[in-house]
Amino acid sequence: MSKRILATFVAMGCLGMASMARAEDAPSQPLVSDPAYLGPVQLVDIGGRRLNLYCRGTGSPAVIFDSGLNDSMLGWARVQPEVSKTHTTCSYDRAGLGFSDPSNRPSTAANDVDDIHKALQVAGIKPPYLLVGHSAAGLAVRVFADRHRDEVVGMVIVDGSHEDQIPKAKARRALEALALPPPKHEKETPEPDCVAAAKSGSIPKSSPAYEPCLGGMYPGVSQAVSDATFAAMATLTSQKAYASEMANFVTASADEARATRHDFGDMPIIMLTQAQQPAPKGLPQAFQDRRTMEWEQFHNEVAAMSTHGVNWIVPRSTHIINYDRPEIVVDAIEQALALAASPGPTPVPKEKRINPIVTDPVYTGPAQLVDVGGGRRINLYCRGTGSPTVVFASGALDTTIAWALVQPVISEKHATCSFDRAGLGFSDAPTRPGTSANEADDLHRALKAAHIAPPYVLVGHSAAGMSTRIFADRFRDEVVGLVIVDGAHEDQAIRLKAIATPEAKLHWYDEINDTTCVDALKDGEIPKTSPVYERCVGKDDPRFSPAINAAQLGYASKAKYQKATRSEIANSWWASADEARATRKDFGDMPIVYLTHAPYKPVAGVTQLLQDQRTATIEQMHNEVAAMSTHGINEIVPRAGHIINYDRPEIVIDAINQVLRMEEGHAQR
Structure with a gap:
């Protein structure tokens, strides 16, 4: 991906500036040296012109990768090889880019879809397909899924573009200009005419337009691959194709995406979003948060088109998540494939449910009163078989019934336990303060007394987000994963107070x-x-x-x-917060999935700008916890309030199953 493209989008206020190759980031050995990127792999005739297709691996569904603006199949060099171990995978160069022939029609999302669909048919790559698109290809994969709905089983969109991002960015930048310090009147270097610079057939390396038009290279790419990629990018064919893509991005391609369906049923849609949008120097924090929220909301809207749609906020990443955090992209693809294979029962929206929805008599009295020392008993409700055991902890004021729509489903394949904290539900009164550490200690004692052996996957809602982290910290060898459902954070009272209104x-x-x-x-x-x-x-x-x-x-x-x-x-905000602060900040590769509801309810008397800052502050705290693991993500859950376990139980179930699959994969490795 060219720096020029990124700079253009940053100027529009639409994407974060992705870090390209930096000396301090450059690996000692190239991470990408596959000779497939040195020239055409398979030139597939799609009607008098050829598309370069790179397919490897076996297994259905086939995973199809589409790259961002002016990018080639090189964009997937750190993801495709891993996915191809278990599935057929194909990446490709769009018309005029990389090693594909030019097209005689505009480079729009719909034409891109038509090309790759024909190429897959000619090459014998049969559906079903899981589509994976980065950046501007986020529009194309939605058009593909809409036009060929019966052939597509899921989408993973990696920091994808949105059809409304340009007009909204223009309106936002007008407000930002009022908050920024006066600009320095420095002479700006005009953007070069890259097509004119390539009139001889290619942009010469000696041309002053060479670097602005081609930009930087992905980090970790070998010199040979880099040279071949730049040589292809410098051609007149490539520059014309890129100019056409850019010209159509905000017009035809955006309109084609708007025309797609807004309801994909239970098709898995996983959006990946970089955690923080960069902003101009001197822009107040509230306006920076507005940028982040605007970008995230675009992705939330797409995720909401499916009952199995979520937006993963990816910490420690720029726009090029496919290079910064390829393991997260692989996790997302594996999750989408798993959901496509076994979507579960069709969830009923809460507004259409027929009450009562919880009638199990187990919630009318104690299930199993377990002595945790000194004659004091904790009510433990365990059901199901299979390791690891999934252990549920409820939020403040809540009991085992918090998990009534989740625990029965998980217990079909795994041992599960929920419990009432001391003094709540049917447990005996506490003999010590109700801190997160004491709650974790009680739970651990109860599991031992009931002979519920580790390993455990811990699932905590709200305030239990802190106690589950403390449990995982103190009993690290017994815990293999965390799912935190809109969890409390030790610093939330401090950080939210700092931006609250005076009243x-x-x-x-x-x-x-x-x-x-x-x-x-x-x-x-x-x-x-x-x-x-x-x-x-x-x-x-x-x-x-x-x-x-x-x-x-x-x-x-x-x-x-x-x-x-x-x-x-x-x-909650004193002893328990201090206990949570004292936990480790690095859980290695232990899966951590954080679920965050969206959007947060507006607060009376609070401006939209301040409300966005409040939401961004909460999400940042959740991102920080997710960043404690190399396999940590913060999933934004649309159409849900704080009680995601009742509003969208299917999403909680998906997250638990995801952690269980990741844990199984780690164990096998």
């Missing part, structure tokens, strides 16, 4: 210091006649059966529950 700051710790519910206790419970009963105890939940509601309201009214939850809340 919000005045009341920031009111909830932590609120003892209303404990003060309302009389004779060991909150009476139904209390004016704070509904606030402190709750009311019937239409999702649950009458028997479950009666049980929940029964224990929630008791002193042990009210005192235990008060202790958890009081410790």
Whole structure:
């Protein structure tokens, strides 16, 4: 990928500037030296002209790779070989690029799709296909999936372009200009006319246009491959093809993408997004966050076109995720293939569910009361067989019922356990503060006492995001993966307060210091006649059966529950936060999948700019946890609130299965 392309998109405010080869990043030995990139591999006739196709591996579905603007099949050199170990894979050079013949029609997304579809047919690469597209190819793969729906089983779009990015970027840049310091009036070097520079057939190396028109090379590419790639890029054919792609990107290609369907059913769609969009020097943080949120929202919209669509935020990466973090791209492809092979039952949107949806009588009383020391018992609910055991931890104020739509599905193939923390649900009252470390200790004791042997995959929601990390830190040899569902972060109170409105700051710790519910206790419970009963105890939940509601309201009214939850809340941003800060910051290659709901609800009296900054701050904290693993990602989940485990249980199930597959792959290696 040329620096020129990246610079053009950065100027538009659409993409982050990808780091090309830097001395400090250059590996001692080339990572890409495959002679396939030195010349044409297979020139496939698609009607009087030929497309260069590079296919390797066997196995269905076939994985088809499409590269970004002005890029060749070299864009997939660090991904295709790994995927081809288990599947047929094909990458290719679009018309006029690399070693493919030029076309006599405009370089639009639809024409690109028509070319590759013909090439696959001629070459005998039969469907079904999983499509993988980088950058501008994000438009093309959607057009392909729309026009050939019966042949496509999934899409992985790597920091893909969006049809609306240019007009929205123009509007945003107008606002940014007001916030930036006055520009220095320095003479700008005009963009060269690269087609004119190649009029002799190729841009000479001695030409001042050579470097601006060709730019840099992917890191880790051998000199021979680099020379061959630059030679192809310098040709008049290539420069004309690139000029056509750019001219059509914001017009015809964008319109073709807009015309695609917006509902792909349960087809897996995995978007990969770089974690932070770069911004001009001096741009205030709020405007930087707006850039990141805008780019992310484009990807969320595409992910929302599928019931199995998610947006993975990839830490430690630039726009060229396929080179910066190829292992994450491979993980995404493997996840999409697994979902395509076994999508599971069609999920019912929450607005169409017929209540009650939870009727299991196990939630009306204790399942298994396990002694964790001193006669104190923890309620443990285990079902299923198969290793690793998946262990569920619920959020603040919540019990085993938090996992009622997830645990039964996972238990079909694996041993699973959920539990009530001390004082909550049907567990005995605590004898020590409700901190994350004490919760992790109780859980570990309960599993040992119940003879639930490791290894464990830990799944934690909300506040349990901290206790599961503490468990994984203290019992590292027993834990093989983490799934954190919209988890709390040790610094969130501090960071969110820093950007809160003055009025919000005045009341920031009111909830932590609120003892209303404990003060309302009389004779060991909150009476139904209390004016704070509904606030402190709750009311019937239409999702649950009458028997479950009666049980929940029964224990929630008791002193042990009210005192235990008060202790958890009081410790959440102090002792528990400190315990989470003390955990390791490097979990090696342990899979960590963080699920983050999107979008966050607007807050009354808060501007959209501040709301975006709030969302970006929360997501950044989740990104930081994901970055603790070489196989860590933060998945943005569209059409969900904080309780993703009820709003989109199928996404939580997908994430758990993903971690289990990754763990199995690590064990085999």
